[in-house]
Amino acid sequence: MTRHPHLDQLAGNLFHVFSRTEYALKASGFNNGDGPAEANWRAFALAVEAMIASPVSPELKEAIEFFFNAPPKKQVIVGGAIRWEVSEPQTDSKADKLLVYVRRVRNNLFHGGKFNGHWFEPERSEPLLRHSLTILRACVKSVPSVQDAYHG
Template sequence: MPGNDPDALAAELFKTFARFEYALKAAEFHRGEGAAEANWRSFAESVAGIFEEPTNESVAAAIAYMLEHPPKKQVVEGGVLGWSVSAPQTDLQSDRVLIYVRRVRNNLFHGGKFNGRFFEPQRSAALLQHSLTILDACLAGFTGGERSLSQ
């Protein structure tokens, strides 16, 4: 793991997220015909147990951190960029946490958290590290019968 260096963590998250999203679609967690789009909600339903009763301390800590200190969503209000504490509209904890993981990725990818330097580097590093921990737990704990994310 890249330690607490936000640049190294961001590179690791991009790489892990890209492989993970491809694996979801290849394992038939997609939205069906048309654009190849991962169905994160369906996947969240299949791994809900990991989030309800985590057996690993670091996974439990990562989930708790994401729920207690969720990443904000970049918004435009009155023509000005800002941040919103936008809670996802979902009834499933695994879905909520995976939405937060995707928000961390989106904030990076779309430039919200980095403009030559990381904004709030310690918080950014924590969000990146916890996102990686959660994705790793999902990969390790997934048991989807015929569907496998490690193929």
């Protein structure tokens, strides 16, 4: 089994940044109101729409282009077999679609779609993880209340 310590580190970073981001969204008002504590990713996406439309750095521009040119697939079960399916999010917002893709990367990783003791397609996993981190960090930084909750 080939070891991929760099991917292991990126995955750990993604879990760390993703969980802090989700907490920051809920704590800063990007939540679904009373009841279960859930982040409202669409409301956050709408708040970062302009920044996604005009990326503030070459790294962010590259990350956005990567996701729209080669979006992560969704893991499904068909006839008892695990498959990957192209599934474009149904939304009118480019930022919302992008953040759905970032959450899909997290879900695929967390729910065993990309890793079960060894990395599936490590050459694809690396840019998915790296670009997800770039996007999350830029989005958090662009909304002061979210940035404050993230660092607070």
